Amino acid sequence: MKLTDLRSYISQLNWLMVTFTLLVFGGLIKLGFWQSDRATEKEQRLISIAQYQSQPALNYQALAKVMGQLNNINDLPLQLSGEFDPKHVFLLDNQTNQGQLGYRVLQAFSFEGVNALVNLGWVKGSRNRNEMPQIKALNGQYTIKGNIRIVDNTIVLTAQDYTKVNWPLRVQQIELGKFSTLIGKKLLPFVIYLDKTELIGFEKNWQAIVMPPEKHRAYAFQWFSLAIAWLILMVYSSIYWARQDNNNKKV
Secondary structure, three states: OOHHHHHHHHHOOOHHHHHHHHHHHHHHHHHHHHHHHHHHHHHHHHHHHHHHHOOOOEOHHHHHHOOOOHHHHOOOEEEEEEEEEEEEEEEEEEEEEOOEEEEEEEEEEEEOOEEEEEEEEEEEOOOOOOOOOOOOOOOEEEEEEEEEEOOOOOOOOOOOOOOOOOOOEEEOOOOHHHHHHHHOOOEEEEEEEEOOOOOOOOEOOOOOOOOOHHHHHHHHHHHHHHHHHHHHHHHHHHHHHHHHHHHHHHO
16 A cells, blocks of 8 residues: 555544444453453462362361451361351352252351351252252251352342341342341351262362363453454455545546
């Protein structure tokens, strides 16, 4: 393209379309970097999990020392002795297992003057939403093994009404602050997932990492590729239509 043609092309640019093109391009690039960052986070977490597996489980005294470092205690193994609260069972809704819908059973566990919510596992639900699964709440003293999981509330659902409560209580998301108010006990800011070797509880089908780092990187590559393809397409289209306009003017 000659310099005069380039100047003519620039003067004919639709700057509204240019702005739109750059906004879409920037959005796609941002999504690519987000997926890349997620891959890095997952890799770091997998390294931490591997390190924790070679360490002994923490008791409450050791846990209390790191309680203020929430970013550092995710996935830490615990071994605690305490008592389950049989009056309050939460059923986390819309939890799938091998294509079947069901619930995660959550129950408060008290140990050494503090309380934590324990994920006891998955149970199958009924197609009839009015039918609740028959859950026998744990009662009495237990020594349990499990892992800490920080609650991820990045996706905020519609606020649930807790004014009328029937137990077991079906919930749409884990809201530890509201749960604490409901049961009259302050819950620690994490959930304990029972170790899969524990005999108590229900089906323990959880995974620490649902989507591996490789998949996040594949998605990042797709977003970056789309961004480049979008930019090439829009540049080509703008040049094509600019030439068409010039040809029409010459006729």
